[in-house]
Amino acid sequence: MNIMNKLISLVYGRTPIEHSNITSIFTKYGMYQAKVYKDAHQEYLALMSQNFFDLKTPIVYIHSDSYTCGHLASSQLDLALKMISKEHGLLIYYSNEGRKIDTLLQDINARKLQTKTDVMHKTDIKSKIKVYKKEYYTLSFILKDLNLSKIQLVSNDINAIESAVQLGINITKQVPTISYGYGRK
Numbered sequence: 151m152n153i154m155n156k157l158i159s160l161v162y163g164r165t166p167i168e169h170s171n172i173t174s175i176f177t178k179y180g181m182y183q184a185k186v187y188k189d190a191h192q193e194y195l196a197l198m199s200q201n202f203f204d205l206k207t208p209i210v211y212i213h214s215d216s217y218t219c220g221h222l223a224s225s226q227l228d229l230a231l232k233m234i235s236k237e238h239g240l241l242i243y244y245s246n247e248g249r250k251i252d253t254l255l256q257d258i259n260a261r262k263l264q265t266k267t268d269v270m271h272k273t274d275i276k277s278k279i280k281v282y283k284k285e286y287y288t289l290s291f292i293l294k295d296l297n298l299s300k301i302q303l304v305s306n307d308i309n310a311i312e313s314a315v316q317l318g319i320n321i322t323k324q325v326p327t328i329s330y331g332y333g334r335k
Contacts, residue, residue, distance in 0.1 A: 167291050172198075177258040179231040184260075186251060187295075189288040192244060193251045196292060197231070199238040207322050209239030211304040212289065229328040230304070231258065239302070242292055286313050293317055304328055 168188040175184045175197075183202060187194040202208060211230045230241050243254060290313040298319050305311065306326030314321055 167288060169295065174200075175255075175260045177231070177260045179228075179258060180235040182234070185296075187288065187292055189291075192288065194242060194244045194288060194292060195251045195254060196296065197234065197241045197243070198296075199234050199240075201238055202240060202296075205238055207300040207302055208298070209233065209237055209304060210242070210293075210298070210301040211239070211328065212242045212307065212310050214244050226328060227254075233304075233328055240296065240298075242289065286310065289313055290317060293319060 170186045172183050172185045175182050181200050183198040183200060185196045185198070187196065199205075199208075211233065213227055213230055227243070233239070234241050243251075245254075286309045289310060293314060294317055298314075298317075300320040300322055301314065302323040303311065303314060303321050304325055304327065311321065311324065
């Protein structure tokens with residue numbers, strides 16, 4: 151197992167993750183702050199409520215199209231965006247099926263409000279996170295980059311949960327999915 155950890159640190163420890171500045175966007179679900187991350191060929195989008203950095207225990211929903219399919223994926227994503235807008239928190243979106251962040255932004259009718267140039271910063275990872283899949287390493291980087299210490303996690307993915315625990319993030323509540331009744335009056 152020690153050899154595996156050394157190999158992981160060699161492969162993942164030298165890969166820079168690119169990330170943008172935070173920008174404000176307007177979507178069909180309301181106002182959000184957004185930050186984009188790119189690790190090799192994988193893109194990640196962090197959509198945050200406007201007051202995200204003022205929250206003590208934000209809701210964090212991690213959405214990947216690779217674990218859901220078709221209508222289920224889009225309805226979960228719709229519910230997540232409504233939840234983040236109303237209850238405040240963070241949605242981390244990524245796709246392993248070739249869907250780009252630009253496509254998602256088109257689907258939610260996003261318009262950028264700030265005119266600042268999007269600068270992508272490269273950051274070398276120097277973390278002791280022990281995960282065996284690249285996507286969870288990058289998710290850990292995102293959680294660390296956003297300075298989270300306590301969260302309400304909406305995920306049933308044991309690797310995502312373990313990543314948060316390894317970072318010392320206190321998970322005050324954990325539910326597997328967003329209820330389909332959420333947001334209906």
